[in-house]
Structure formats: structure tokens, C-alpha cells
Amino acid sequence: MPQDTADPVGGRAWQRRKRLDHILATAERVFAEAGFEGASMAELAAASGLPKANLHYYFGTKEALYTALLDSILDLWLSATDSIRPEADPAQALEAYIRTKMLWSRSRPFASKVFANEVLHGATHLRSYLAGPLRTLVQEKSRVVQGWIDAGRMQAIDPPHLFFAIWAMTQTYADFSVQIGAVLNRPELLPEDHAAGTDTILQLVLRGCGLEPQEPLPVAEAGRAAVAPPRRRRRG
Amino acid sequence: MPQDTADPVGGRAWQRRKRLDHILATAERVFAEAGFEGASMAELAAASGLPKANLHYYFGTKEALYTALLDSILDLWLSATDSIRPEADPAQALEAYIRTKMLWSRSRPFASKVFANEVLHGATHLRSYLAGPLRTLVQEKSRVVQGWIDAGRMQAIDPPHLFFAIWAMTQTYADFSVQIGAVLNRPELLPEDHAAGTDTILQLVLRGCGLEPQEPLPVAEAGRAAVAPPRRRRRG
């Protein structure tokens, strides 16, 4: 479609950006489902409704498209730990972090899968990110957690490994959703499955860190996994 | 495949099996690092020191080789939950399960990665396994855990989601070892990293399920308070 010549409000740049975003959004899904090698430019073109040549026009190579996609995902990734600050309440901060991560597993499962696939296969395109910004972030947030421990505000635990555990537990609801769905006997995960997962992770992390759940929620019995047997309250 | 007539000690069949195992062992590493699509028959042949044509002679197609590899991994997978039996002590049973899974992440990281890659990309070759034997196993073991909960022997928790959490936390030390290594600033994970991970996971799961760690380390410090921070080293 031909572009107009008058462009008073940045219409052209805007249209270009819109197409780039459209291609990236499509690529996120396709690369998530097939991996980098498994996805072909023909498949990406078909999925985005464009001829192959257009993808090359916009991104040059398949690898450039892929790294552009990774970059757009990383922008999102680093901002999740905002709640973990020295002055925050440990239980509230960890709960907010876990809920944020679980929300992403539900809303951006393809982004999570692309990231997982890249790390799984050696993180060739992510080495500098992992050893740079991510490592720095973990060090910084680990000092915050260690500060809480030293102040007697929570049980001692190895902070970096606590983060590894939280990442693993939350991202598994995106990366391994096929497995979880098969075990729960569902074609795909339901919101209540994510809710049950969130509750489970919160219990493990908060109790595991000596942080009793704030106050048993009045509606805590709602939203359990359908496959799970009914839950009794406490022992005794 | 032509069978020989004279085979007094099974030498030929044994040699054949030995070669198959050699190819599968090599394929486990190559498929783990590159994924199914990313690995080529030429690469597999080079890695196993055989001509390409031999791989085709033994397995027919690349996909047949891959599914044979998956089968050999699944054989291993289902046996880890043996410690979870009704009459067992919940803390000991869960600890044994977690230690077994962590041991596999250390000793068979490639197997874990192949499995992870397959699930990540839709589990095309694993659907019947996930919805069949695995689902059955989880249901069975979930009943055991629910029995412990109903008997007041542990804190209430959603059993299937507890298993998802344990799988995620333990397998991340194989599947995402590159990320963990980068954050910990190591070229590859050390035994002590796995040990620290095991301790962290055990703490989260056992305390999270209301199961105090069995016996505090014999390193004195009499009453290790539940929430107190015993972490600080000797001060002076």
C-alpha cells in the first residue's frame, strides 16, 4: 500500500513501527512454538500475512528478527523486581513479585517460552544480558533480602537460590503449560489453574521463609484446581 | 534386520546394542544443546564419530532416532516418586524425592534438557505419555499427599501444584544452568551450587508444608528458632 507524501504527524514512521510490532508479535508466537531453528521465514511470513521478502526488507535476516524479538522481551523482564526494596515488608514484597511473575506467565506465555528456549540452548544471544544486567539485578536484590534476614525479619535462606526457585516455579506455568495442562486434564490452562499455582507458590515461599501468610483470605477456598481434592483448613 | 545364526554369547546383538547406546548417548547431548530442528544428522554423525549413513542404517530417520531417545529418557523419569508412599514420613519422603530429582539434574542434565525442549514446543512426541502414565502417577501420588494432609501430618496444599513446583525448582538446575551459572558468575555449575539449591528447595518445600527440617545440623546452636536468623556467622 502506497504511502502518502505529506506526513505531518509522523504517520509514516508510525505505520512502519506498527508493522514492525505486528511482525514481532507474530514472531513471538511462532518462535515460541517452534524454536529458532524450527521456525522458517515462510512460516513467519504466512503467520503474519506478509510475503517472505517483506520480513527481509524490515529485518534483514532471520537472526536479526530473532534478536530484535529477544530485545523487546528483555525490556519487559527486568522491571518485575521493583517491589523488592529494603524498606518494604518482606512478605508483601515477595508476594507482589510472585504475583507479577505469574501474571506474565499468563499474559505473555510466548515471551517466556522464547526466553526459555534461548537459555535452554546455551543463551548464545543472551550471554551479555545474563552476565550483565540480570546478574547485577540479582546481586542488588539479594542484598535487600539478606538485609531482611540480618534484621531478623525473615528466615535465613540463600537469596540468589531463592530467586532461581521463584523464577522456576512461576515460569513453569508458561514454559511447561502443556505438561501441566495434560496432568490436569485440560486442553489449556484456566485462570483458576494459575490461581491455584499462585497460592501454592506463595505458601511455599512465604512459609518457607518463615513469613506466615498475612491473614488467611476469607475467600481462600475458592479457585482451587478442579482436579485437586478439596482442601481442609489447618490441622487440628 | 538380518540375524546371525550362530551367536553363542550374544556377541553380535551385544555389539549392536552397544552402538545404539553410544549413538543415543551422543544424541542426548547434541539434541539437548541444539534442539530437534537445530541438530543435524551431520552434526550427530560427527559427534558420535560415525558416517551419517550409519545413523540412518540404525534408526531409519532422524525423528525415529529422536523418539528412541525420548523413550529411553522416560523410562528413567517415572521412577523418582518411589519414596512417596502412604506409610512414609512426609518430610523424609519429600526430601528423598527432591534429592533424587536434584541428583538427576546434576547427573543427567542433557536428558532433562531434551525433555524440557520437547514440552516447551508442544510435546508432539510426548502427548500420550503426559496424559497417560505421568497423569496417572501424579493422581496416585497426590492421593498419598492428600492422605498426609487429611491425617494432620502436614500443612494443607494443592498436591498436583506442589509437584509442579518441585519439578520446576529441581529441573531448573539442569534446564537453565546457563542462566544460573551466569548469575553466579561461573562457567558451569559446581557441586556446591547444586547443594545450595537443594538446601533452598528443601527449606521452601518442607517449611512451606509445615514440616520443620528434620534435625538441625549437629553444629550446636541449641534451639534454632523458627523465624530467628541463625545465619550470622561467628562475630568475634
Place this chain on the structure above:
DNA sequence: GTCTATATGTAGATAGAC
């Protein structure tokens, strides 16, 4: 900017000598 037609490499798979 867009898209058809095509160049060029490499993949999986096999034929056939040994």
C-alpha cells in the same frame, strides 16, 4: 515500499560399491 521469481546452500535420506 512491495512482492514474484529465483539463486544458492544445506538439510534429510538413499544408492550402491565394498
Place this chain on the structure above:
DNA sequence: GTCTATCTACATATAGAC
């Protein structure tokens, strides 16, 4: 059983008309 040489298909990437 083993391995070299080769076939066919499809991958990425591009040339060049519009």
C-alpha cells in the same frame, strides 16, 4: 554391516519488476 557419493526438497536470502 559400513561408508562414499549423490539425490531431492526446502531453507535463507536476494534480484529486479512494479
